[in-house]
Amino acid sequence: MARQWMTNAWLRVKALVNRRRLERDLEEELEFHLAKRAEKNRRLGLAADDAQAAARRRFGNVALVKEDCREMWIFTWLETLWRDVCNAARILAKSPGFAAVVIFTLALGIGANTAVFSVMNAVLLHSLPYEHPEELVTIFSTQKWDPTSGIHAVPLADVATWKKANHVFADIGAVAGVGEATLAGLGEPVQVPVQYVTPNFFTLVGVQPVLGRVFRVEESHEDTQTVVISDALWKTKFHGDVGVLGKTFRIDDVVSTVVGVMPAGFKTFGPWFTGKQADVWQPTNPEDARYANRVGFWIVPLARLKRGVTLPQAQLEMDVLAQALEKAYPQQNKGVGAEVVGLYETLYKNSQNMLYPLLGPVGFILLIGCVNVANLMLSRTESRRKEYSVRASLGAGRRRLMQQLLVEPQPRR
Amino acid sequence: MTQKKSETGDLLRDTLDMLILKTLTRGEMHGYDVAEYIHERSDQVLGVEEGALYPALHRLEVRGLLAAEWGASDNNRRAKYYRLTAAGRKQLAEETAHWKRMANAIARILEPA
Numbered sequence: 001m002a003r004q005w006m007t008n009a010w011l012r013v014k015a016l017v018n019r020r021r022l023e024r025d026l027e028e029e030l031e032f033h034l035a036k037r038a039e040k041n042r043r044l045g046l047a048a049d050d051a052q053a054a055a056r057r058r059f060g061n062v063a064l065v066k067e068d069c070r071e072m073w074i075f076t077w078l079e080t081l082w083r084d085v086c087n088a089a090r091i092l093a094k095s096p097g098f099a100a101v102v103i104f105t106l107a108l109g110i111g112a113n114t115a116v117f118s119v120m121n122a123v124l125l126h127s128l129p130y131e132h133p134e135e136l137v138t139i140f141s142t143q144k145w146d147p148t149s150g151i152h153a154v155p156l157a158d159v160a161t162w163k164k165a166n167h168v169f170a171d172i173g174a175v176a177g178v179g180e181a182t183l184a185g186l187g188e189p190v191q192v193p194v195q196y197v198t199p200n201f202f203t204l205v206g207v208q209p210v211l212g213r214v215f216r217v218e219e220s221h222e223d224t225q226t227v228v229i230s231d232a233l234w235k236t237k238f239h240g241d242v243g244v245l246g247k248t249f250r251i252d253d254v255v256s257t258v259v260g261v262m263p264a265g266f267k268t269f270g271p272w273f274t275g276k277q278a279d280v281w282q283p284t285n286p287e288d289a290r291y292a293n294r295v296g297f298w299i300v301p302l303a304r305l306k307r308g309v310t311l312p313q314a315q316l317e318m319d320v321l322a323q324a325l326e327k328a329y330p331q332q333n334k335g336v337g338a339e340v341v342g343l344y345e346t347l348y349k350n351s352q353n354m355l356y357p358l359l360g361p362v363g364f365i366l367l368i369g370c371v372n373v374a375n376l377m378l379s380r381t382e383s384r385r386k387e388y389s390v391r392a393s394l395g396a397g398r399r400r401l402m403q404q405l406l407v408e409p410q411p412r413r
Numbered sequence: 414m415t416q417k418k419s420e421t422g423d424l425l426r427d428t429l430d431m432l433i434l435k436t437l438t439r440g441e442m443h444g445y446d447v448a449e450y451i452h453e454r455s456d457q458v459l460g461v462e463e464g465a466l467y468p469a470l471h472r473l474e475v476r477g478l479l480a481a482e483w484g485a486s487d488n489n490r491r492a493k494y495y496r497l498t499a500a501g502r503k504q505l506a507e508e509t510a511h512w513k514r515m516a517n518a519i520a521r522i523l524e525p526a
Contacts, residue, residue: 036488
């Protein structure tokens with residue numbers, strides 16, 4: 001059966017790929033037949049015209065025959081497939097309990113795999129929704145005296161220094177975590193998720209606002225500030241009004257003027273990916289004098305590598321810069337290193353570590369399911385042992401029996 | 414036409430397959446020779462339209478019971494030659510046995526005891 005099926009499949013593929021040739025061959029084959037018949041008719045004494053007409057009469061409807069032959073190549077296959085499907089359906093209907101157990105077992109295995117894969121697909125296999133996300137890196141500080149302490153946020157002033165001194169990054173900015181603030185001046189005061197970013201943040205990730213503009217380089221948070229808002233806030237608080245630009249409200253008592261609206265679906269991230277999305281972005285400027293004391297570790301630098309610069313090259317440069325900072329500010333930066341990590345890795349390393357090990361177990365669940373089903377089949381076969389020995393003694397070949405076993409545990413004619 | 418088809422159609426489809434397979438045990442043949450052979454051997458009782466032979470030949474080829482090759486014929490035209498495959502031989506043996514059992518059974522019922 002298997003080999004025959006293969007031959008069939010091959011022939012059909014050939015026929016489909018080479019449709020014109022099939023057509024020509026068919027034409028030629030039938031022509032040949034008619035010519036031979038006409039020739040014989042002539043030998044039997046008919047005139048040339050009559051001989052041909054008689055040949056056609058005897059042949060029947062040529063067009064119909066061609067149609068039938070053509071169909072044979074496609075239809076026969078469907079027919080066999082349909083017969084197999086019918087057979088399978090009949091067996092399943094005959095023993096609903098068995099069918100239910102098998103279906104449930106396989107459904108469980110397949111379901112678990114699909115679920116885990118969907119999560120992986122959503123979280124890990126999609127690239128970040130930014131321009132050239134592979135060029136984006138985050139920079140953390142390390143404490144050389146305690147290598148086990150891991151990576152930490154960085155004082156903003158360091159970002160300002162790196163930005164001036166480095167040769168490997170096209171630009172360096174920074175993002176803070178998403179926090180909560182009180183929004184007042186638009187009806188009832190409400191808590192909204194806010195996020196401090198350096199003015200160049202949106203340019204860094206390469207996402208344009210749908211309305212207005214993003215921050216200017218010199219913008220900062222003072223007694224008054226400019227803010228960029230999310231599509232969600234724009235829709236709920238301003239009802240999608242285009243006149244939102246220039247409107248003001250207060251964020252934790254700082255008068256804030258809306259200058260831009262980010263597109264729906266724009267996703268932000270914090271130093272550690274929590275999935276929490278900000279509704280208001282406030283600018284914070286690394287150049288500000290207020291950060292000059294180089295304490296306050298609350299942001300993570302985000303940088304875009306220059307074209308062609310690799311992560312190790314960037315790391316080398318950062319090592320040098322960190323050493324320079326150590327010398328310049330021994331009090332704050334003694335023993336502080338800088339570690340460059342790809343943005344993707346920063347955001348998804350944890351979920352990667354969590355999800356990849358999950359793939360194994362769910363794979364095994366499916367495997368166990370298959371083994372169970374195989375066992376069930378085996379026990380059913382066992383109960384029909386007698387029938388098999390009868391068939392064998394009646395001359396059924398070993399291959400035929402095996403084929404029957406493989407196709408379905410059901411007697412054939 | 415339709416009438417004729419329904420009378421001969423179903424019975425003939427399986428039978429025709431068997432006859433073709435049997436005919437081809439004699440060696441490679443093209444469609445015309447198969448038609449002639451069946452026609453002569455059946456004393457012209459099986460009044461099949463010759464065209465009906467071709468869908469059957471193609472069906473058998475698709476099912477892998479026959480293999481086909483193009484070659485030159487006696488009058489130097491290209492002709493499609495069919496030959497039996499191992500699977501075809503086996504199928505023929507099975508069908509012949511089945512047919513004989515059927516024929517015997519029917520004969521026993523029809524003949525007076």
